[in-house]
Amino acid sequence: MKKYIVIALLGLTGLVQAQEALFSGQQVSSPQVNDDKSVTFRLVAPQADTVQVTGDFLPSVKVDTPMGKVDGPGKALLSKNEEGVWTYTTSVLAPELYNYAFIVDGFKTTDPANPFLIRDVASVTNIFIVPGEQADLYRVQDVPHGTVASRWYDAKDLGFDRKLSVYTPPGYETSAAEYPVLYLLHGAGGDEEAWLSLGRAAQILDNLIAEGKAEPMLVVMPNGNVGQDAAPGAGSDGFYTPQFMTPETMNGKYEAQFMDIVAFIEANYRVKSDKAHRAIAGLSMGGYHSMHISRFYPNTFDYVGLFSAAIMPREDKSDKGVYANFDETLKAQNENGYQLYWIGIGKTDFLYEANTAFRKQLDQMDMPYEYMETEGGHIWRNWRVYLSEFVPLLFEE
Known part of the structure; x- marks a missing residue:
């Protein structure tokens, strides 16, 4: 009987770990497309010193590539509240499909609350759509x-x-x-x-x-x-x-x-x-x-x-x-x-x-x-x- 109890406990532990993995990154809503078509980004990172968001919804900057200087995404700082949640809300965005990533203390990473990703060459970023007009296509x-x-x-x-x-x-x-x-x-x-x-x-x-x-x-x-x-x-x-x-x-x-x-x-x-x-x-x-x-x-x-x-x-x-x-x-x-x-x-x-x-x-x-x-x-x-x-x-x- 003890053998079966141990196996059951192990199975329960695995289930709990699976549930943690399933719901990790879901503590906040990000990105949130607001009624006025601004967008709010959130990241839970209480130990971080600096968090930025970078994406093509921000004013572009010139970056060096093998094909010469091309337009690259800008950056914006998030602010942290007492619970360690970092937040940034954009101005009103035009309808469009946008991509973005977070930069946490200099390390670029995807948004754990957003499972929707694209790969462009070797870079992986999140995406979201502000609906309406051209973006509805x-x-x-x-x-x-x-x-x-x-x-x-x-x-x-x-x-x-x-x-x-x-x-x-x-x-x-x-x-x-x-x-x-x-x-x-x-x-x-x-x-x-x-x-x-x-x-x-x-x-x-x-x-x-x-x-x-x-x-x-x-x-x-x-x-x-x-x-x-x-x-x-x-x-x-x-x-x-x-x-x-x-x-x-x-x-x-x-x-x-x-x-x-x-x-x-x-x-x-x-x-x-x-x-x-x-x-x-x-x-x-x-x-x-x-x-x-x-x-x-x-x-x-x-x-x-x-x-x-x-x-x-x-x-x-x-x-x-x-x-x-x-x-x-x-x-x-x-x-x-x-x-x-x-x-x-x-x-x-x-x-x-x-x-x-x-x-x-x-x-x-x-x-x-x-x-x-x-x-x-x-x-x-x-x-x-x-x-x-x-x-x-x-x-x-």
Whole structure:
């Protein structure tokens, strides 16, 4: 009998520990979106000397990165009460998806009261949404939902299988219809998960389609790092620290093998496999890839979107000369005709001047495009807006 009592006590102890783990970090509400759309952050840290919050809801600061100086999140001090709870309330915030983290005595950490996280390269931060206006596109609404699948394709030019993400629109599984396709490319440090987690691509598509503002379409989100088979932790290399610029980034090999991706989608999904029903777009490095892929295969995509495109010279290590004859292939793309060439950039983006120079080149060769200029810099807030502006322009009959 004593043996069973000991086992029972051990089991009870384990249960108590599990309950402590379950409810730890739930002693306070954080972040709390208030009725006036200010937001209150709280952290229980009675032994801490200083607590700050850093996030993209605060005035930005310039930070050094491998790509130059870019906009980074500001910081604000929290105040501590007698119970050791640190608090900070923002001014009224515009509707938006925001990210943040705490800095406790110089140590950056996530909010233990908020389980909702995103990874951007190797940084993990919490997120919250202030609802309304544009931000409602980023929320899960009571509308029909599409399906997101992870698929592996044979990258013949690279010699191994690679992973991509595919969004199929609501009703795809029960329909016999064929659909157009948007190939949506991430930036440096991203992967096939970036547009889903940071860009809210599935929510944006669901909501735009439900509102009748976008045609139902597939969205294919490949991994643009040719040295990887999948995102860190999701591929054969296992768990490792993600890098901002992976080996063989932007060297032409990704563009050279891109038609393997198109071939896989058109062999495995009910899609319309012609130029009029293909679009390609991307942010930063993905904008660079979209520009080169669309001109290297100049009669393949009727819709091209460059979101803060990283227009810069790079060494070509492909076996197809992807970066050669740039002017000639761009001219061929123009002469072949297309429905839309769309460019978006933030006024303080470090790539603003490069995009301005590229637009001047397009103007000189009478290559038509649509242009959107926004506030802010090289940030996801802009790229989500660009996607939600670009998608309604696609595949209009």
